[in-house]
Amino acid sequence: MDISSWDGTLSSSDFCLAAHAFTEKWKRINPVLPPWSWVPQAKITMVEGYLSLENMCILRSCEVQSYSHDVRYFDFHIVYSASYRVPVLYFRTYSSDGQPLLLEDIEKELPGKSTNVLMESKWTFITQEEHPYLNRPWYKLHPCGTSEWMKLLFLTDPSLGVSQGVPVELYLSSWISMVGQAVGLKVPLEMFNKRKE
Amino acid sequence: MASDSPSSARKVVVHLRATGDAPILKQAKFKIPGTDKFAKVIEFLRRQLHRDTLFVYVNSAFSPNPDELVIDLYNNFGFDGKLVVNYACSMAWG
Numbered sequence: 001m002d003i004s005s006w007d008g009t010l011s012s013s014d015f016c017l018a019a020h021a022f023t024e025k026w027k028r029i030n031p032v033l034p035p036w037s038w039v040p041q042a043k044i045t046m047v048e049g050y051l052s053l054e055n056m057c058i059l060r061s062c063e064v065q066s067y068s069h070d071v072r073y074f075d076f077h078i079v080y081s082a083s084y085r086v087p088v089l090y091f092r093t094y095s096s097d098g099q100p101l102l103l104e105d106i107e108k109e110l111p112g113k114s115t116n117v118l119m120e121s122k123w124t125f126i127t128q129e130e131h132p133y134l135n136r137p138w139y140k141l142h143p144c145g146t147s148e149w150m151k152l153l154f155l156t157d158p159s160l161g162v163s164q165g166v167p168v169e170l171y172l173s174s175w176i177s178m179v180g181q182a183v184g185l186k187v188p189l190e191m192f193n194k195r196k197e
Numbered sequence: 198m199a200s201d202s203p204s205s206a207r208k209v210v211v212h213l214r215a216t217g218d219a220p221i222l223k224q225a226k227f228k229i230p231g232t233d234k235f236a237k238v239i240e241f242l243r244r245q246l247h248r249d250t251l252f253v254y255v256n257s258a259f260s261p262n263p264d265e266l267v268i269d270l271y272n273n274f275g276f277d278g279k280l281v282v283n284y285a286c287s288m289a290w291g
Contacts, residue, residue, distance in 0.1 A: 149252060156216050156283050157258040170258065177259035189273050192259040 003154055006166050008147030009085035012048065014168045018087075019051050019078070021169035022176075029190040036078075041133055050133065051078040051172075058184050071096050076185065078172070079132055086146040087172065089179045090131055090138040103128065103139065124182065141179050149178060170194070207231045209271045210279040211238055217285040220246060226279075231268025235261045242284055252285040 010018060023036045034056060040049040054075040077090040093101045103126060124141045131138040153174050154166065173191045180187050208228040215221045222245050229237060239253050254260040257274050271280045 152216065152252065152285055153254055153258040153260070156214075156254075157256050174258040177261070181260065181262055186262050186264070187259075189261075189265065189269060192257050193273055194257060 003166055006151060006154070008149075008151030008154075010080075010087070010168065010171060011085070012080055012082065014171075015080040015087060016049065018168050018171040019049070022172035023051065025173065025191060030188055039077075039133075048080070050080070052076070056185070072101070072184075074183065074185070076183075077131070077138070078176075081143050084143040084146065086143050086150070087175055088143045088146075089141040089183070091140075091183055092138050106139070124179070126182075141182055146175070150175060153178075207268065209267045209275070211267070212279045212281045213238075213242065214281055214283045215285075216283045219251075219284055219286045222246070229267055231266065231271065233267050234263060235265045235267060235270060236263035238267065238282055239263055242282075246284075246286075248286060254283050256281055256283070 019038055023038060026033070027035045034053060036051045036053045038049050039052050042048075052075070056074045056076060058072050058074055072093055072095060074091055074093045078087050079090055080086075081088045093106055095101060107126070124143070124145055126139055127142055128137050128139050130136065150171070173187070176185070177187050177192065179185075207230075209231045210226060210228055213222055213225045213227075215225075224245070227241070229241075239251070242251055242253060252260070255270065255274050261270055267280065274280065
């Protein structure tokens with residue numbers, strides 16, 4: 001499929017491809033950061049899975065005085081949504097003593113809230129619901145706007161010619177540049193560098 | 198503009214490009230110190246467009262974190278002596 005008629009979504013098998021390409025690149029570029037790992041979920045007809053990055057430590061900014069110098073831990077899971085045909089970010093966050101944090105606390109501390117376009121544009125919002133594979137409530141960034149902005153990101157990249165297909169292996173890097181901003185996860189610029197490879 | 202030696206006073210030329218049905222700016226090119234954060238570009242766009250909800254991204258298909266330095270973005274993703282920053286407005290919900 002050429003990129004001009006792409007709707008911004010991925011098939012389940014493309015998600016697996018994208019996930020493996022993303023994990024490899026992340027490991028190669030960030031040997032210091034914790035790696036993403038693929039957690040397979042065997043089904044009858046095919047292997048599904050999700051990406052997991054746990055115990056990710058994110059320092060809070062010092063703007064909010066009462067939380068200055070405090071450390072937050074995040075567990076991130078990237079799970080494929082069959083209904084929206086896009087990846088979905090599930091997360092939970094807790095303080096250094098293991099206490100889970102409430103959504104109000106998280107939202108207060110989301111970095112640069114005034115510049116957080118993803119949240120303010122209403123292209124996503126945070127909800128709490130049961131993790132698709134682990135029977136526990138996790139926070140989730142709603143996927144409803146994902147295909148729209150993914151399409152926009154890829155359509156205006158001049159290095160992706162019209163005759164080329166959708167670069168599935170680049171999907172998750174681009175995706176995470178957006179959703180990462182909503183939760184304070186910074187993505188190193190090298191993840192987006194196609195030219196230098 | 199092109200120079201091999203890094204200079205902390207070096208300015209980066211930013212070219213703002215409207216995509217979708219976003220309004221085109223009269224002043225679409227400006228210079229910004231390389232040591233400024235990308236947040237400054239976002240703020241400039243918001244002031245010019247009088248909108249809070251903007252989707253801002255660069256070629257190479259990603260949206261830069263507002264904390265990134267403009268000079269780093271230019272060094273990695275600039276070409277022809279400028280950094281092209283695309284913007285789109287919030288789309289209808291649903």
